[in-house]
Structures are given as C-alpha cells and as structure tokens.
Amino acid sequence: xxxxxxxxxxxxxxxxxxxxxxxxxxxxxxxxxxxxxxxxxxxxxxxxxxxxxxxxxxxxxxxxxxxxxxxxxxxxxxxxxxxxxxxxxxxxxxxxxxxxxxxxxxxxxxxxxxxxxxxxxxxxxxxxxxxxxxxxxxxxxxxxxxxxxxxxxxxxxxxxxxxxxxxxxxxxxxxxxxxxxxxxxxxxxxxxxxxxxxxxxxxxxxxxxxxxxxxxxxxxxxxxxxxxxxxxxxxxxxxxxxxxxxxxxxxxxxxxxxxxxxxxxxxxxxxxxxxxxxxxxxxxxxxxxxxxxxxxxxxxxxxxxxxxxxxxxxxxxxxxxxxxxxxx
Amino acid sequence: xxxxxxxxxxxxxxxxxxxxxxxxxxxxxxxxxxxxxxxxxxxxxxxxxxxxxxxxxxxxxxxxxxxxxxxxxxxxxxxxxxxxxxxxxxxxxxxxxxxxxxxxxxxxxxxxxxxxxxxxxxxxxxxxxxxxxxxxxxxxxxxxxxxxxxxxxxxxxxxxxxxxxxxxxxxxxxxxxxxxxxxxxxxxxxxxxxxxxxxxxxxxxxxxxxxxxxxxxxxxxxxxxxxxxxxxxxxxxxxxxxxxxxxxxxxxxxxxxxxxxxxxxxxxxxxxxxxxxxxxxxxxxxxxxxxxxxxxxxxxxxxxxxxxxxxxxxxxxxxxxxxxxxxxxxxxxxxxxxxxxxxxxxxxxxxxxxxxxxxxxxxxxxxxxxxxxxxxxxxxxxxxxxxxxxxxxxxxxxxxxxxx
Numbered sequence: 001x002x003x004x005x006x007x008x009x010x011x012x013x014x015x016x017x018x019x020x021x022x023x024x025x026x027x028x029x030x031x032x033x034x035x036x037x038x039x040x041x042x043x044x045x046x047x048x049x050x051x052x053x054x055x056x057x058x059x060x061x062x063x064x065x066x067x068x069x070x071x072x073x074x075x076x077x078x079x080x081x082x083x084x085x086x087x088x089x090x091x092x093x094x095x096x097x098x099x100x101x102x103x104x105x106x107x108x109x110x111x112x113x114x115x116x117x118x119x120x121x122x123x124x125x126x127x128x129x130x131x132x133x134x135x136x137x138x139x140x141x142x143x144x145x146x147x148x149x150x151x152x153x154x155x156x157x158x159x160x161x162x163x164x165x166x167x168x169x170x171x172x173x174x175x176x177x178x179x180x181x182x183x184x185x186x187x188x189x190x191x192x193x194x195x196x197x198x199x200x201x202x203x204x205x206x207x208x209x210x211x212x213x214x215x216x217x218x219x220x221x222x223x224x225x226x227x228x229x230x231x232x233x234x235x236x237x238x239x240x241x242x243x244x245x246x247x248x249x250x251x252x253x254x255x256x257x258x259x260x261x262x263x264x265x266x267x268x269x270x271x272x273x274x275x276x277x278x279x280x281x282x283x284x285x286x287x288x289x290x291x292x293x294x295x296x297x298x299x300x301x302x303x304x305x306x307x308x309x310x311x312x313x314x315x316x317x318x319x320x321x322x323x324x325x326x327x328x
Numbered sequence: 329x330x331x332x333x334x335x336x337x338x339x340x341x342x343x344x345x346x347x348x349x350x351x352x353x354x355x356x357x358x359x360x361x362x363x364x365x366x367x368x369x370x371x372x373x374x375x376x377x378x379x380x381x382x383x384x385x386x387x388x389x390x391x392x393x394x395x396x397x398x399x400x401x402x403x404x405x406x407x408x409x410x411x412x413x414x415x416x417x418x419x420x421x422x423x424x425x426x427x428x429x430x431x432x433x434x435x436x437x438x439x440x441x442x443x444x445x446x447x448x449x450x451x452x453x454x455x456x457x458x459x460x461x462x463x464x465x466x467x468x469x470x471x472x473x474x475x476x477x478x479x480x481x482x483x484x485x486x487x488x489x490x491x492x493x494x495x496x497x498x499x500x501x502x503x504x505x506x507x508x509x510x511x512x513x514x515x516x517x518x519x520x521x522x523x524x525x526x527x528x529x530x531x532x533x534x535x536x537x538x539x540x541x542x543x544x545x546x547x548x549x550x551x552x553x554x555x556x557x558x559x560x561x562x563x564x565x566x567x568x569x570x571x572x573x574x575x576x577x578x579x580x581x582x583x584x585x586x587x588x589x590x591x592x593x594x595x596x597x598x599x600x601x602x603x604x605x606x607x608x609x610x611x612x613x614x615x616x617x618x619x620x621x622x623x624x625x626x627x628x629x630x631x632x633x634x635x636x637x638x639x640x641x642x643x644x645x646x647x648x649x650x651x652x653x654x655x656x657x658x659x660x661x662x663x664x665x666x667x668x669x670x671x672x673x674x675x676x677x678x679x680x681x682x683x684x685x686x687x688x689x690x691x692x693x694x695x696x697x698x699x700x701x702x703x704x705x706x707x708x709x710x711x712x713x714x715x716x717x718x719x720x721x722x723x724x725x726x727x728x729x730x731x732x
Contacts, residue, residue, distance in 0.1 A: 076549070264554070303552045
C-alpha cells in the first residue's frame with residue numbers, strides 16, 4: 001500500500017520543483033527502474049514476511065546472544081529461589097552449589113517462626129501488605145481514570161498547566177521529595193498509620209500519564225456522540241472511555257501494584273502491627289547472610305504476586321506502552 | 329515556535345505544515361466536549377492568547393479533507409494540503425494580531441471555569457493528593473533549603489545561603505557524592521538506555537513466543553525489587569560467595585576478594601547490579617514502540633533502496649519511535665539521578681571511602697541519620713534542579729534525531 005502511494009506521488013513532487021527538471025527526469029527514470037526491480041523481488045517473496053537481511057543464521061545468533069544475557073538477568077532470581085528451598089546444612093556447603101540436593105520448605109516455615117517470635121504474627125504483615133496494596137491500587141486506578149479522562153478530553157481553564165505539571169512530575173519520583181513529604185505527613189498526623197503507607201502512593205504520575213496517553217487515542221466523535229445522547233461526564237468516563245482503554249487500565253494496575261507492594265515504609269511506620277512484608281524482610285535481612293534461608297523465602301513470597309499479575313497481562317501491557325509516547 | 333514561523337510565511341507549503349502541526353497538537357490537547365457553535369468558536373478564538381493556540385482552535389474545526397487520510401510521511405502531507413485548509417490556518421493566524429485586555433481574558437476564563445464544574449470535581453480526588461504529596465513538598469523544599477531545621481524546634485531557623493555555601497564549598501563528601509552520582513548516571517543513564525534499545529531491537533527480531541519470554545526475562549529484575557541479598561551472596565567477601573568460589577575453583581584467584589568492601593571493586597559491583605535492575609518501564613515502552621511500527625514501512629524501505637538492517641534501524645525504526653524513546657529517556661534520567669538504595673543495601677552505609685555515596689545517599693544521611701532537614705532539602709533541591717536541566721537537555725538532543 002505504502003509503496004504504491006509513494007510511486008504515484010513522486011512524479012508530482014518533481015513537477016513542483018521545476019528548476020532542474022531535465023536532470024530530475026533522468027534520475028527519476030533510473031529510480032523507477034530500480035524500484036520496479038525491487039518491487040518484483042518483493043512480490044516474489046510476498047507472504048513469507050521477509051525483510052531485508054533477515055536470515056535464520058542471524059536469528060540464531062540473536063537468540064544465543066539474548067540467551068546468554070538472559071541467563072545473567074535470571075541468575076540472581078534463580079539463586080533466590082534455590083536459596084529458599086535449601087535445607088540449613090546445604091546453605092553453607094563449600095563451594096556453594098547452584099542446585100539443592102534435598103529441597104525443603106523449611107525456610108518458609110522458619111520465616112513464619114522467626115517473624116512470629118517477634119511482636120506480631122507474620123500473617124499480620126501479610127495481611128497489611130495486601131490491605132495496603134489493594135486499597136492504594138484501587139484508589140489510584142479510580143482516581144487516575146477520572147482525572148486522565150478530564151485531562152485528555154476536556155477543555156477548561158488550567159488544563160494545560162496541569163498536563164505540563166504531570167509530565168514534570170514524572171521526574172520527581174518520591175525519592176527526591178520524601179523529606180518534605182515526611183514533614184507534610186507529620187503535620188497531618190499521618191505518621192505511623194495506614195494512611196502514611198497508602199495515601200502518598202496514590203497520586204503516582206506515571207499511571208496518570210499512561211492513561212492520558214491512551215485516552216488521547218480515543219476518537220472525540222465517540223465521546224461527543226455520547227454527550228449528544230445526554231450522558232453525563234461521569235457516565236461518559238466510566239461507560240464509554242474506560243472500557244475502551246482496558247489495556248492501559250491493566251498496565252497501571254500492574255505498575256501501581258508493583259510500586260506499593262515493594263514499598264518499604266520503614267521511616268513512616270514504627271508500629272510492628274502496621275508493618276508490611278518488605279519492611280519485615282529488611283529487618284530480617286539485618287541479621288546478614290546467616291539468615292539467608294529465611295530471607296530467600298521472604299524474597300520469593302514478595303516476588304510472586306507482581307510476577308503472576310505481569311505474566312497474566314503481558315500482552316495488554318505492551319499495547320499500552322506503545323502509546324506511552326511523549327512529544328515535544 | 330515552528331507554528332508561528334510557518335504561519336507568517338506565505339507559501340502554501342508552510343501553511344500546510346502549520347495546519348498539520350496545529351492538528352497534531354489539537355489531538356494531543358483536547359476538544360471541547362459540547363458541540364460548539366460558530367459564535368462560540370469565535371469567542372474561544374478571541375480568548376486564545378498566542379497565535380499558535382488560535383491555530384489549534386481553528387484546526388479542531390477544520391474538516392479532515394485538506395489533510396487527506398493517514399499519510400506516513402511529512403512530505404506527503406505537505407503535498408496534499410490544499411489551499412483551502414492552508415487558508416483557514418492563515419486567516420485565523422492573522423486575526424491573532426488583535427489585542428484583548430487582561431480583564432476581558434480573565435472574565436472569559438472565569439466564565440469557562442464556572443461552566444466546567446464537573447470537570448474540576450472529577451479531577452479533584454487525584455489532584456488533591458497530588459498537590460499534598462508531590463507539589464507542596466517540591467514547593468516547600470526550596471525555602472526549607474535556606475533554613476536550619478531539625479524537626480524538633482518550630483519554626484525552622486532562617487540561615488540564608490549558608491546551606492548551599494557549605495554544600496558547594498566545604499562539604500568534601502558532597503563533592504565525592506557528585507562524582508559518584510555522575511559515574512552512576514553515565515552507566516545507568518545513557519548506557520542502560522542504549523542497552524534497553526539494543527535489547528528491545530534484538531528481541532523484536534525473534535519469533536512472537538520468544539519475544540514474550542525474553543521481555544519477561546529482562547523485565548523480571550525490576551519487578552523482583554529488593555532481592556539485593558542475592559547479590560550479597562554472589563559478591564560475598566568470604567569463600568562462600570558464588571563469584572569468589574567460582575574464581576577459586578577455576579584457578580583465576582587464590583584468595584577471596586572483598587568485592588563489597590574493597591574500594592576498588594565497590595563501584596563496578598554496584599554498577600552491575602544497577603544495570604541489572606534498570607530495565608524498567610522505559611524498556612517496556614521501547615519494546616512496545618517496536619511492536620507498534622507498521623511493517624509496511626519496512627517493505628517501503630526495502631523498495632526505496634535500504635540494503636541492510638542497520639540502515640533500516642537508522643532511517644525507519646528510530647525516527648518512527650520518537651515518543652516512546654522520549655518517554656524512556658525521562659524514566660532513565662530519573663533512575664540514574666536517584667541511584668541510592670542499591671548501593672546502600674549492597675555495600676552498606678556508609679560505604680568504604682564513600683565509594684558508593686551518591687547525592688541521594690547524602691540526602692538520606694542528613695535527612696534520616698542526622699536529622700538536619702534544612703541541609704537535606706538543600707541537597708534534594710540541587711538534585712531536582714540537576715534533573716530538570718538534564719531532562720530538557722536530553723529532550724533537546726533527542727528531538728534532533730526524531731521526527732515528531
């Protein structure tokens with residue numbers, strides 16, 4: 001399709017620049033001949049989805065290269081996994097083994113025991129983690145959906161400023177502002193409450209940004225049609241726009257879930273009963289490598305939920321990120 | 329800028345570009361939800377401040393006809409933009425010369441604001457939290473940087489430029505931290521950015537099933553989060569460490585190397601781990617960008633005389649992935665300037681000779697260990713300004729190579 005378009009348009013372009021017409025004509029003839037040849041070649045290989053320089057030898061080379069690099073990426077995760085199932089006598093074998101001779105789940109039991117022997121049962125921390133993650137993710141998604149719809153599709157005073165602020169806010173992730181954030185939270189009396197873990201995680205700029213980009217792709221005619229039919233803004237948002245950006249929705253759920261789930265609110269929570277799993281893992285990790293079995297088990301527990309969600313929604317994530325563009 | 333320039337030029341081509349530009353920004357921006365009448369359109373145009381804004385408003389009502397369907401190529405758009413469309417752009421732009429008073433402008437804005445109450449209502453929950461936890465902290469950190477504040481005594485004591493003076497002229501650890509941050513920023517910024525792009529490119533060449541697998545593999549570390557203890561196991565200073573034991577059994581070394589406490593090895597170790605976790609949202613965006621490219625582009629490229637994959641990459645792939653590359657760049661800048669937690673959990677705090685001491689670690693030190701909040705916010709503010717500068721710089725450089 002594209003080739004035909006270009007072939008047709010080229011002569012027209014030449015006719016606009018009339019100065020060196022004679023030279024251009026000659027060049028054009030040569031170009032046409034070359035294109036015809038290439039086109040014939042293309043036609044021959046049609047259907048096989050062939051591209052320039054694409055051979056199976058190349059593909060195997062790429063695969064081997066990626067495989068080796070992939071091994072490097074997966075290796076630490078594999079070690080975490082293997083450490084978590086090694087019984088205590090295998091953890092300190094010299095030299096360390098890359099596999100477990102007699103895998104057990106003792107470390108997971110141990111972890112619960114270690115944690116249970118401290119102030120509160122480990123199950124409380126697991127509950128905290130799930131509570132905080134589910135509530136922040138839920139609120140983040142609901143709020144971001146409404147805000148992004150408004151920012152992407154409505155015109156009102158201030159919309160441009162807010163859109164710019166969102167893009168700049170991608171730059172200040174919480175690490176740069178955390179000291180001031182702490183002071184704000186302290187003034188609001190939020191320190192050492194669930195709110196300190198949940199509320200700051202809700203207005204994440206990246207989720208809002210991704211939603212704005214995706215909703216921007218929805219044709220305005222669709223929204224206007226709904227408006228003409230008498231739907232309120234709320235109705236347009238939840239009934240028409242959001243169901244059409246499901247991939248983006250999944251993506252921000254994953255990102256937010258990951259962020260909240262891995263957030264160790266060590267500096268805002270002092271009460272053992274309110275701590276989440278990452279904080280507890282950090283505390284156990286203070287014991288150093290002597291507790292590596294339990295740490296490995298905790299790491300695996302921490303790793304599983306985000307991984308499962310990501311695998312389940314992988315295709316949708318890719319679709320969203322394709323729209324995650326930023327133009328100057 | 330480009331819009332205004334082309335608006336003033338009288339050639340049909342220039343105006344065509346202006347309309348195209350305006351349409352593009354119109355898509356990015358927004359279109360009024362209510363179907364607007366001609367009178368209202370004029371009112372809106374009257375309220376627009378700049379000529380480019382006017383062009384945008386004009387373009388939202390210009391019919392699709394002059395631009396003509398979807399064209400991949402800026403040249404084609406230029407050719408197809410016919411005089412009617414171009415003129416629409418021009419007339420409105422000329423009207424921009426007329427002046428409206430500030431009072432009239434504000435009255436109009438107020439009128440508009442009253443009309444869009446529901447918009448503000450739906451925006452409120454997110455923006456309220458956004459204000460409290462992001463905007464206010466950022467705005468607060470500037471004056472706080474000029475004070476001495478230890479969280480105990482209110483109000484903070486004003487000390488003028490003392491903090492910044494100490495920071496830049498007397499604090500040796502800070503200059504060490506700047507050095508370390510720059511080293512980390514080079515590795516986790518440009519290097520990891522190029523690596524992300526390169527890997528995404530290679531992955532894209534594979535069979536769809538393998539694509540999914542490798543994307544997962546490379547993204548997994550940034551999902552697994554805080555498993556730094558594994559790296560401690562690998563780099564462990566005694567013979568139990570995986571790396572030491574490997575080197576010993578292979579006969580490369582005879583004694584265990586103190587990877588995480590020897591000043592010579594700290595930096596490379598932390599950089600490796602930082603690279604390992606750096607394939608995050610930016611990598612995903614680039615991966616998806618590859619997938620979004622129309623295969624017909626490559627076919628057309630082959631006919632136009634592209635001979636190998638390298639040319640394909642330079643002339644087709646990179647230019648058509650502009651927005652994704654830009655997004656990834658912003659993500660990477662943030663990641664590279666705020667390197668901190670990896671170093672702290674891997675080599676401890678403080679590290680030997682402050683080898684892994686970044687600006688962010690310095691802020692952590694003063695904020696959470698010494699409770700000198702004034703000084704810590706001065707550090708954070710300097711870092712934030714550095715990030716803003718780096719961001720605008722990188723976007724300028726990138727936009728030269730990408731056609732947006």
